[in-house]
Amino acid sequence: MKEINKLSGIATPLDRVNLDTDQIIPKQFLKRIERTGFGNYLFYGWRFREDGTPNPSFILNNPQYEGSEILVASHNFGCGSSREHAPWALLDYGFKVIIAPSFADIFYNNCVKNGILPIRLNEASVRQLIKESTEHQKEVFINLEEQFIQYDTEEKITFDIDPYWKEMLLNGWDEIALTYQFEEQIAAYEKKHA
Amino acid sequence: MPKTIIEKVWNDHIVYEEKGKPDLLYIDLHLLHEVTSPQAFEGLRLNKRKVRRPDLSFATMDHNVPTKNRSNITDPVSRKQISTLAQNCKEFGVPLAHMDHPDQGIVHVIGPDLGLTQPGKTIVCGDSHTSTHGAFGALAFGIGTSEVEHVLSTQTLWQSKPKTMEIKVIGELGFGVTAKDVILAIISKFGVDVGTGHIVEYTGDAIRKFSMEERMTICNMSIEAGARAGLISPDEKTVEYLKGRAHVPDGGAFDALKNNWLSYATDEGASYDQTLEIHSNEIEPFVTWGTNPSMGSGISSAIPYASDYAEKSDREELKQALTYMDLKEGTPLSSIEIQHVFIGSCTNSRISDLREAAEVVKGKTVHPNVTALVVPGSFKVKLQAEKEGLHKIFEQAGFQWRESGCSMCLAMNDDIVPPGERCASTSNRNFEGRQGAGARTHLVSPVMAAAAAIKGHFVDVRNMLSVHA
Numbered sequence: 001m002k003e004i005n006k007l008s009g010i011a012t013p014l015d016r017v018n019l020d021t022d023q024i025i026p027k028q029f030l031k032r033i034e035r036t037g038f039g040n041y042l043f044y045g046w047r048f049r050e051d052g053t054p055n056p057s058f059i060l061n062n063p064q065y066e067g068s069e070i071l072v073a074s075h076n077f078g079c080g081s082s083r084e085h086a087p088w089a090l091l092d093y094g095f096k097v098i099i100a101p102s103f104a105d106i107f108y109n110n111c112v113k114n115g116i117l118p119i120r121l122n123e124a125s126v127r128q129l130i131k132e133s134t135e136h137q138k139e140v141f142i143n144l145e146e147q148f149i150q151y152d153t154e155e156k157i158t159f160d161i162d163p164y165w166k167e168m169l170l171n172g173w174d175e176i177a178l179t180y181q182f183e184e185q186i187a188a189y190e191k192k193h194a
Numbered sequence: 195m196p197k198t199i200i201e202k203v204w205n206d207h208i209v210y211e212e213k214g215k216p217d218l219l220y221i222d223l224h225l226l227h228e229v230t231s232p233q234a235f236e237g238l239r240l241n242k243r244k245v246r247r248p249d250l251s252f253a254t255m256d257h258n259v260p261t262k263n264r265s266n267i268t269d270p271v272s273r274k275q276i277s278t279l280a281q282n283c284k285e286f287g288v289p290l291a292h293m294d295h296p297d298q299g300i301v302h303v304i305g306p307d308l309g310l311t312q313p314g315k316t317i318v319c320g321d322s323h324t325s326t327h328g329a330f331g332a333l334a335f336g337i338g339t340s341e342v343e344h345v346l347s348t349q350t351l352w353q354s355k356p357k358t359m360e361i362k363v364i365g366e367l368g369f370g371v372t373a374k375d376v377i378l379a380i381i382s383k384f385g386v387d388v389g390t391g392h393i394v395e396y397t398g399d400a401i402r403k404f405s406m407e408e409r410m411t412i413c414n415m416s417i418e419a420g421a422r423a424g425l426i427s428p429d430e431k432t433v434e435y436l437k438g439r440a441h442v443p444d445g446g447a448f449d450a451l452k453n454n455w456l457s458y459a460t461d462e463g464a465s466y467d468q469t470l471e472i473h474s475n476e477i478e479p480f481v482t483w484g485t486n487p488s489m490g491s492g493i494s495s496a497i498p499y500a501s502d503y504a505e506k507s508d509r510e511e512l513k514q515a516l517t518y519m520d521l522k523e524g525t526p527l528s529s530i531e532i533q534h535v536f537i538g539s540c541t542n543s544r545i546s547d548l549r550e551a552a553e554v555v556k557g558k559t560v561h562p563n564v565t566a567l568v569v570p571g572s573f574k575v576k577l578q579a580e581k582e583g584l585h586k587i588f589e590q591a592g593f594q595w596r597e598s599g600c601s602m603c604l605a606m607n608d609d610i611v612p613p614g615e616r617c618a619s620t621s622n623r624n625f626e627g628r629q630g631a632g633a634r635t636h637l638v639s640p641v642m643a644a645a646a647a648i649k650g651h652f653v654d655v656r657n658m659l660s661v662h663a
Binding site: 016017018020022023026027028030031032033034035045050074075076079080081082083084087102104105106109110113114162163164174175176179180182185186189190193 | 209210214215216218220229230232233236241243257258269271272274275278320321322335336337338339340341343344347348349350352354356386387390391417420422486507510511514604605606613623625626627628631
């Protein structure tokens with residue numbers, strides 16, 4: 001996966017609580033056996049009308065947010081299915097950072113394994129960022145190394161992240177290759193439990 | 195110090211631990227299916243990696259398989275996904291129950307049925323409903339495809355230890371109230387994210403009295419409460435269920451295994467990070483009316499009003515849900531008419547579910563406005579049901595009797611609810627578009643689904659059941 005550290009750009013607000021992975025990528029697109037090409041189907045049911053034309057009232061079809069790499073969402077983002085097609089679709093579309101008050105566990109894991117930075121911020125900061133991003137297209141600056149986001153003022157809004165996942169994201173490491181370094185321990189465990 | 199089953203299973207599987215890092219956990223059983231595995235096998239191929247323990251892996255085809263005209267998959271993309279799994283299993287030596295194999299079925303139905311699922315095991319699958327296996331006292335959870343690849347190549351996973359939560363179901367359930375109603379009531383009461391970052395153990399009198407099938411229904415929907423996993427301490431019922439299963443040893447080896455299994459049960463006096471309680475007498479047959487599994491109520495009640503909610507975000511969520519569902523605040527649940535009934539899915543497609551639904555249906559006729567479908571959870575369940583004549587009861591009433599698979603739970607195959615139509619479904623998710631674009635899903639128990647099929651609208655099934663002494 002690709003490493004991620006600093007990034008700046010406008011944030012796309014998507015103000016729906018408990019946004020599930022069935023909405024992020026509907027099941028009819030899960031039949032493909034590739035990891036790529038899911039971006040066209042991201043939020044398909046909301047992004048397109050029944051005849052397949054773009055739904056102008058959906059935020060991703062607003063030209064002001066074109067090219068945005070940051071998504072700001074509400075609590076329990078990514079709940080439901082374990083489909084990794086959800087982060088694949090987000091990444092393929094161009095989102096590299098997702099900011100929300102909380103994420104569903106499996107979705108959170110799936111993001112970090114694909115080089116997407118999921119940022120948990122307190123509810124008030126997220127509400128404020130959604131408001132600001134809806135009213136004006138704010139330039140948001142993100143720094144993973146120093147764990148803060150910043151927009152408008154000098155004020156830095158800090159966030160927490162597990163140091164292990166932070167290291168993985170900063171370096172874009174292949175987790176399986178890392179785990180191979182524990183071959184001795186794995187073999188010992190297997191021997192003991194055989 | 196007394197320990198919970200969660201701590202016992204976790205600690206027993208730590209391969210490596212270091213401060214500031216997640217634990218490296220050993221995985222005892224890896225279940226696979228066609229939808230979330232192709233990219234993982236492809237990753238192995240690209241990096242010239244092998245499957246470390248094919249003997250601890252087991253694959254089947256369930257999500258995408260047709261439930262009629264089994265051999266004829268018309269969609270070329272679906273067909274390719276199915277054949278890809280067969281090729282991958284062959285290439286990497288992973289055992290596979292192909293869609294025509296007698297062991298085939300929904301992955302969470304066949305694991306327990308074959309005795310692959312056992313107390314004290316760590317079990318993963320690229321499917322969020324892996325929590326089902328927790329019914330046996332296994333630590334079972336869903337993973338993404340990157341993690342599937344990681345388990346295939348290392349038989350381990352890096353996992354941060356979740357917090358522990360007890361959900362206690364106090365008292366005895368009333369007549370006609372099922373395990374499905376209990377889990378829907380739990381999610382409705384505590385919310386779809388109450389379990390985030392936690393592993394839940396279900397305890398209490400009602401849980402102890404449940405059969406293994408009922409326990410599976412409860413644990414299955416742990417993910418709908420946001421939990422990483424959900425489980426139940428093993429007891430004699432667990433042992434009895436597993437005895438004689440294909441992958442369970444017999445004789446003296448069984449006795450030793452049995453004692454080991456039972457030793458995983460939570461110790462008297464063990465404590466949890468959090469305990470939640472629900473009283474059985476609060477629970478009646480449930481119907482969801484919204485677009486997430488917490489949006490449901492007892493059959494005797496009505497859809498809430500926005501003004502019932504204090505939080506603005508809750509009021510907005512209600513309005514969005516009711517717009518999608520084309521329902522109005524204050525509508526009595528029993529007045530909602532349905533056009534489809536689906537009895538199936540990893541939540542409710544086991545033989546006991548079909549027996550209970552057949553009991554309601556027997557001698558009656560499906561309402562003329564309703565298309566009703568029974569999809570057994572596995573080949574074996576289907577055969578057993580046919581042996582008992584259940585298929586005749588369903589077919590004579592006007593139900594369609596299908597081959598096993600995930601089917602209309604997620605509508606990846608041809609079993610789709612048309613736009614704007616309403617389905618009483620025994621599955622686990624009522625998200626927008628889940629059963630088809632624009633389709634409206636109401637989650638219920640098998641007996642409630644059966645009753646709705648007959649009446650054409652939701653009814654209190656307790657009025658249709660005869661009381662057995």
